[in-house]
Amino acid sequence: MMLLDKSTVKLLRIKFSIFLMPLFLLALSQATIILPFKTILSFLIIHLLVYPSSNGYNSYIDKDEGSIGGLEKPPAPTKQLFYTTILLDLLAIVLSAMVVNPFFALCVFIYIVASRAYSSREIRLKKYPYLGFLTVVVFQGAFTFYMSYLGITGKLFELNRSGIYLLIGCSFQIAGAYPLTQIYQHKQDLNDGVITLSYKLGYMGTFVSTALMFFMCNVCYFLYFKSVHNEIDFYIIQLFFLPIILFFLFWLKQVYKDRSNADFRNTMRMNTIAAVCMNICFIVLTVLNNL
Numbered sequence: 001m002m003l004l005d006k007s008t009v010k011l012l013r014i015k016f017s018i019f020l021m022p023l024f025l026l027a028l029s030q031a032t033i034i035l036p037f038k039t040i041l042s043f044l045i046i047h048l049l050v051y052p053s054s055n056g057y058n059s060y061i062d063k064d065e066g067s068i069g070g071l072e073k074p075p076a077p078t079k080q081l082f083y084t085t086i087l088l089d090l091l092a093i094v095l096s097a098m099v100v101n102p103f104f105a106l107c108v109f110i111y112i113v114a115s116r117a118y119s120s121r122e123i124r125l126k127k128y129p130y131l132g133f134l135t136v137v138v139f140q141g142a143f144t145f146y147m148s149y150l151g152i153t154g155k156l157f158e159l160n161r162s163g164i165y166l167l168i169g170c171s172f173q174i175a176g177a178y179p180l181t182q183i184y185q186h187k188q189d190l191n192d193g194v195i196t197l198s199y200k201l202g203y204m205g206t207f208v209s210t211a212l213m214f215f216m217c218n219v220c221y222f223l224y225f226k227s228v229h230n231e232i233d234f235y236i237i238q239l240f241f242l243p244i245i246l247f248f249l250f251w252l253k254q255v256y257k258d259r260s261n262a263d264f265r266n267t268m269r270m271n272t273i274a275a276v277c278m279n280i281c282f283i284v285l286t287v288l289n290n291l
Contacts, residue, residue: 025282042151141171169220176213
């Protein structure tokens with residue numbers, strides 16, 4: 001990082017990876033076998049190479065002047081940022097193939113391609129409210145869990161009935177969170193020709209959609225944990241969901257009174273509370289399930 005300029009380091013938004021960490025930790029908590037070295041390496045590849053590269057590429061393409069996830073005042077991107085994202089992607093794929101396993105490397109490659117297609121000006125999936133939403137929901141949800149589980153265990157995740165419940169639940173979790181991350185960017189996105197699902201839904205519609213998605217996420221998690229005869233994990237998750245729900249309701253009330261409360265700072269508060277609660281929750285489950 002010493003050779004990178006300050007704007008490049010900032011726009012990689014490495015700290016933002018904490019918001020994308022819960023599904024890796026969920027995969028860790030449900031792993032039937034844990035390969036310690038490959039688990040650590042998979043974690044580092046995803047969170048220090050793949051995610052920062054995706055963040056950086058999106059910033060390079062968009063050249064945001066307004067607030068973006070994790071940065072209230074983003075600096076202007078340079079050409080160095082673009083070359084850095086390519087280097088990070090190549091390093092992620094090579095390390096995955098050589099040290100983790102070829103299937104994990106394939107998953108990493110597919111994720112990178114999807115991320116590029118989402119942001120690139122040539123394809124620009126993000127400008128389509130429903131297709132862009134589905135891309136994020138699938139790849140940051142079920143696909144990320146699947147990729148993480150593969151890296152942690154060295155085995156393919158079994159796609160039986162209980163496994164399908166869990167994968168769908170992961171995608172519903174992202175489906176609930178993602179539109180809220182767009183709620184303060186409506187004007188900025190429109191100026192860039194991007195119509196987000198949050199804009200289509202409106203402020204109140206975004207909150208209603210989030211509530212519905214998280215309800216469906218909970219239903220799927222309940223069905224999964226019931227099917228694997230481990231309902232106690234589901235109830236532990238509910239305890240950690242409580243602070244998230246309380247802030248969500250508080251923020252909803254504030255936005256209902258004044259739409260200006262649908263701003264960057266409240267969005268980051270929501271993201272931080274959700275990420276911290278879910279990360280701690282899945283770490284607790286990992287410890288309990290491996291005692």
